[in-house]
Each structure stands twice: as C-alpha cells, then as structure tokens.
Amino acid sequence: MSIRRDTTFDGREDVQVVQKGLAAAGAGVLLMGFLPIGLGAQAGNSDFATIDVEGNPVRWNPCQAEITVQANVKKAANKKDGKKAQKKAKKKALKEVKKATEKLKKSTGLPLKYNGKTKHVPTGQDWPDAQGNSGEIVVAYATRKGKYASNLFTSSGDAGHGGISYTLWGTPTKHAIDRGYALLDAKKALKLKRGFKSGASRGNLLLHEMGHAVGLGHASDPGQLMHPNLSHATPRGFSDHDQAGLDAVGAKQGCIKVPAYAAR
C-alpha cells in the first residue's frame, strides 16, 4: 500500500494589497506572477480554482471529528506601541482569527475548531509535520526575519500566503488534505483596517489565506475574495463564486474514508 504526499501553493501563492484606485492596473501586473500550474480555474460561471486530482478537488474530510485551528499572534502588534496597547492589539488579532474560523466553518460545513494559541510559525519544507495535531491549520502573523519568520512567503510584496498538504492513496486515486496554513505578513497586516470590512481589511486577508488552507486557489474576478489582490473591489467576506468554491471543497461533497495507513 503506497501513499504519496504533496503540498501545494508553495512558491506560488500570494496576496498583494492593491491601494485604492490602483486595482485595475495593479491587478493586471500582479496577475502575471501567478497562474499557478495545476490550478485550473473552473469553466463557465464558476470563478474559482481548486487543486484537482483525476477530476476531484482536493479537500478535507468533512467527517473527521474536528479540524483544529491554532493562532500565532505574537507579532500582531506594533513594537513602537506601549505594552498595554500591544496586548490589546494581540487580543484583537486573536479575536479576528476566531471569528474567521467561525465564518469559514459556516461557509464550508467543515468541522473547524479554534484550538488556542501557538508560538509555531509554518516554515520550511517539513511544515506539515512540524504542526502536529493540535494545529492542523496554523494561522500566523509572520515576519521575514527573526524568531517568527517564515520562508513560505514567495515575494516581499505578499501580504499573506496560504497552503495545504494532502495525502494521496489507492486506485483510482483518493486524497485528503491533512494540514493547512495561513500566513499574514505581520508588518503589512497591521497596516490594514481591522475587522471584517470590504476592501483591504485584515478580516478579508485572513479569510483569503484560510480559504487556501481549505483547498481554494484564486479567482480571476476582482469582485471575489479569492482574487489574488485585495483592492477596493474586494467584497466583505466571501462572494458568490467564492462560495461555489467553498461548496466544492466543503461538507456538501460528503465524507472521505481515509485509511489508517494514509493518515498523517
């Protein structure tokens, strides 16, 4: 019985923040860098992308007891601020991760469960193993250098980065996501408006990256949250085609029986 493991989005996923008014020009330029291999946007009026293996989107098993989400908000505060203000900022950031988890749970039907704080930062090729079981999805404010750095960002302009790892087994090939991550560039994320507002808000950045952590790729329409750029055209949370994508990787698709030998 052989299994294969794969990770995706590594080296090809990013979110860039487009300043108000620059969206059209910015999007055209920024889009050049992405068109990821193996990530096909769906045909017709469903503007979303998934990782497909033999025609089936790679997704989490919605029938597992829970999909744990841990948050690293150590870097979710401005160093220049006082201790009290920093504490408050981190608390707010944590609240946003919890809220994003709830929103994503509602939109997918997946058993996502906020499972507390972590000091862990997804980084390196072995990031799926390094996360353990307590944070099957780790959401982290990460830096480019130092203790909380991640090398999973692909370009210095990225405000965020998200990805999954999944296991493949059997014939015909079956598969299931076993780990995911959502990284926020701490410096850039702190400059965004707080909360779940339309446009380039932190809530939107969180939901976009967590969208990757449940298997979504990018949309081509700037009016979808899964478009690679956050701009004035970004809706408040997921829009219609985003939702079609979430349905394609969500509980509606039914249980995946992951054999013991294939479980991480």
Ligand SMILES: [Zn+2]
């Ligand atoms: Zn993205």
